[in-house]
Amino acid sequence: MIDKLNAVESHYEELLRQLADPAVQADQAKYRAQAKSLAEIEPLVEKFREYKAVVKQVVEAEGLAETGDADLRQLAQEELRGLTARRDQLVEEIKVLLLPKDPNDEKNVLLEVRAGTGGEEAALFAAELFRMYTRFAESQGWKVELMSSSETGVGGLKEGIAVIEGRRVYSRLKYESGVHRVQRVPATEASGRIHTSTATVAVLPEAEEVDVQIDPKDLRIDTFCSSGPGGQSVNTTYSAVRLTHLPTGLVVSQQDEKSQIKNRAKAMKVLRSRLYEIEMRKQQEAIAKDRRSQVGSGERSEKIRTYNFPQSRVTDHRINFTTHQIATVMDGGIAELIDTLSAHYQSETLKEVTAVAPASPSAPAK
Numbered sequence: 295m296i297d298k299l300n301a302v303e304s305h306y307e308e309l310l311r312q313l314a315d316p317a318v319q320a321d322q323a324k325y326r327a328q329a330k331s332l333a334e335i336e337p338l339v340e341k342f343r344e345y346k347a348v349v350k351q352v353v354e355a356e357g358l359a360e361t362g363d364a365d366l367r368q369l370a371q372e373e374l375r376g377l378t379a380r381r382d383q384l385v386e387e388i389k390v391l392l393l394p395k396d397p398n399d400e401k402n403v404l405l406e407v408r409a410g411t412g413g414e415e416a417a418l419f420a421a422e423l424f425r426m427y428t429r430f431a432e433s434q435g436w437k438v439e440l441m442s443s444s445e446t447g448v449g450g451l452k453e454g455i456a457v458i459e460g461r462r463v464y465s466r467l468k469y470e471s472g473v474h475r476v477q478r479v480p481a482t483e484a485s486g487r488i489h490t491s492t493a494t495v496a497v498l499p500e501a502e503e504v505d506v507q508i509d510p511k512d513l514r515i516d517t518f519c520s521s522g523p524g525g526q527s528v529n530t531t532y533s534a535v536r537l538t539h540l541p542t543g544l545v546v547s548q549q550d551e552k553s554q555i556k557n558r559a560k561a562m563k564v565l566r567s568r569l570y571e572i573e574m575r576k577q578q579e580a581i582a583k584d585r586r587s588q589v590g591s592g593e594r595s596e597k598i599r600t601y602n603f604p605q606s607r608v609t610d611h612r613i614n615f616t617t618h619q620i621a622t623v624m625d626g627g628i629a630e631l632i633d634t635l636s637a638h639y640q641s642e643t644l645k646e647v648t649a650v651a652p653a654s655p656s657a658p659a660k
Contacts, residue, residue, distance in 0.1 A: 299342045299388070306332065306339045330400075338391040345384040352377045390640050398499035398574070399465035404441075404567040405497055408453045410473065412491025415480040417450025419601075420493040422624055423474060424454040427467075427495075429626025436460030441560055442550050455564065457500060467497045469612075469635040471598075478603035488604060492597070500563070501570030508566065514538040517554060537561045544568055613638045 309332045312318050318325055355377055358370035407424045409416040431438050437459040444452040458467070475492050483489060517532040534549035535557040546568070548561035599610045601620060608623050608631070609616045615634050617623065623631070 302335055303339050303342060306335055341384060341388050341391060345388060348377055348381045348384060352381055389644060393643050399462055401464045401499040402457060402459040403464050403467055403497050404500055404564060405456050405458055408494045409451065410492030410494050412489065414446060414448060414450055415489055416491040416493055417446045417452055419476040419491055421449060421451035423493050423495060424451055426624050426626055426628065430628050431458050433626055434460060436463055441564060442548055464499045466632055469639065470495050471497045473597045475597045475600045477600060498567045498571045501566040506566045506570045512540050514540060533557060535561050537565050539565060
């Protein structure tokens with residue numbers, strides 16, 4: 295592991311030198327690629343450098359602990375306990391940073407929330423989930439662009455689709471895909487009975503043209519008049535677009551924009567991401583069960599999380615994690631849930647590769 299870390303640090307220093315080169319700075323495409331590579335390995339290099347500094351302090355403390363001065367020896371032993379604990383902690387953190395990276399982690403995402411079983415209550419819950427993710431995205435400094443929405447008359451949401459752009463969006467939201475269940479007394483329930491309803495969430499990595507090539511011959515494009523709010527253009531111009539991908543049967547409709555060109559561009563973005571997700575799922579199903587977390591997988595039909603309003607409880611069933619701060623969660627405060635999920639799946643992956651990682655080294659290679 296140390297040899298690999300030394301090689302990464304050398305590569306990091308070489309990237310720094312290249313970024314300072316005027317020739318590289320003049321080539322914006324190359325500069326961006328180098329800067330991205332640098333940013334990806336920087337956290338690992340920083341941890342490794344801290345590890346080497348701590349190991350050096352451990353060696354010094356061990357020397358002081360062997361001196362004849364009793365007071366100095368006691369102080370050194372106390373310091374040594376803290377330093378060795380930090381050294382071991384850094385080794386574990388470095389192992390996590392060395393885990394194989396998900397190639398989609400840096401991508402933006404296509405967020406899709408749909409009402410499930412439960413009628414109007416399910417639509418109201420879907421609207422609350424969509425707002426929850428929007429508020430969380432805003433707290434992270436991400437950009438949210440609404441692609442399409444289908445609302446009900448009382449503020450519910452049959453379907454909401456948005457693109458979320460920002461740093462490492464997919465890495466943070468990828469475990470949110472699945473069936474979300476709500477238990478509460480609906481506002482329309484006169485007898486006070488608790489109802490159970492569901493909504494489905496899909497988090498798809500946004501696919502670029504280089505990720506998915508769509509043959510124009512495989513597309514059927516239909517245009518139609520928009521419906522719903524939209525001003526004078528509604529029902530007067532054929533601005534709405536419906537794309538049908540003939541090989542897969544996927545259908546995407548878009549009518550939020552007054553421009554047919556803009557609606558077609560948005561529909562293509564959604565279609566491309568769904569096609570990319572299908573291919574990604576095929577690869578996932580071939581390698582690891584714990585990665586089957588996207589739309590259409592076996593886990594898709596099972597609930598992943600329950601929101602129990604009477605008990606102010608949110609439980610994620612995959613990791614048996616429970617919080618009683620449901621109001622905070624529904625207002626976008628889902629960082630603790632997301633962090634716990636990420637830590638769990640990192641731990642599971644680490645178990646698979648731990649056989650090739652050595653035990654805590656006592657000193658760094660020179």
